[in-house]
Amino acid sequence: MSNKRDRKVGRPSLAEERAAVQSGGDERRAAERRRLEQHFGEETPGRALIAASWFAAGAVTLTGVIGWLVGGPFEIIAFVVSLVLFFAGLLAAMVGFVVAAARSRRDRLDLGRLALLTGIAPPRVRKSLFGALAVQVIGGLLPAIATKGLELDFGTLVPMMGVGLIFWWGAAYGDFPPLDEDGR
Known part of the structure; x- marks a missing residue:
C-alpha cells in the first residue's frame, strides 16, 4: 500500500x-x-616486496611441512625460520608506517585503503600480496594443527610478514590523492 x-x-x-x-x-x-x-x-611497482611476501610464504610452508613430516632438527629449523620471518614482518610494518607518515605530508592517506589496498593498487598487485598472505596463513597453520610439539606453532606468526609487506607496499606505491592546498 x-x-x-x-x-x-x-x-x-x-x-x-x-x-x-x-x-x-x-x-x-x-x-x-x-x-x-x-x-x-x-608496470608493477614494488616487485621486491611482492617477491619477499611469496618467499616468506614458501619458506614457512616448506619448513613447516618438512618439520611436520620429518620432525627432529627440522622442527627447530621451522621454528627459527618462523621467528625470523615474524620479526622481519614487524620491521616491514614499521618501515611501512614511517613511509606512510612521511607521505602523509603530501598525500591524503586512508588507513583502511592502506591496509587493504582497496582502490590504491592494481588488482594484480592486490591479488598477489593477499594470495601470498593466504599461503602464509595456511602454511603456518596446518603444520601447527597437525603436530603435538610447540616448535611448529610459531609458523602462525609468519603472516605478520605478509601484513607488514602489504602495509609497506600501500604506503610506498599506493595511488592516494594529493592533499588540498589547505592541508586537508
Whole structure:
C-alpha cells in the first residue's frame, strides 16, 4: 500500500532506489579501475616486496611441512625460520608506517585503503600480496594443527610478514590523492 502511495507522490520505490545505488557503485568501480590502469599501466611497482611476501610464504610452508613430516632438527629449523620471518614482518610494518607518515605530508592517506589496498593498487598487485598472505596463513597453520610439539606453532606468526609487506607496499606505491592546498 505504501508503495502505491509513494509512486503517486513521485517517489521511487525501495527497489528503484537500491538499483540506482548499485548502478552508481558499478560506475564508481569502473572509474576506479580506469584510474588505476592509467596510473600504473602495465608496470608493477614494488616487485621486491611482492617477491619477499611469496618467499616468506614458501619458506614457512616448506619448513613447516618438512618439520611436520620429518620432525627432529627440522622442527627447530621451522621454528627459527618462523621467528625470523615474524620479526622481519614487524620491521616491514614499521618501515611501512614511517613511509606512510612521511607521505602523509603530501598525500591524503586512508588507513583502511592502506591496509587493504582497496582502490590504491592494481588488482594484480592486490591479488598477489593477499594470495601470498593466504599461503602464509595456511602454511603456518596446518603444520601447527597437525603436530603435538610447540616448535611448529610459531609458523602462525609468519603472516605478520605478509601484513607488514602489504602495509609497506600501500604506503610506498599506493595511488592516494594529493592533499588540498589547505592541508586537508
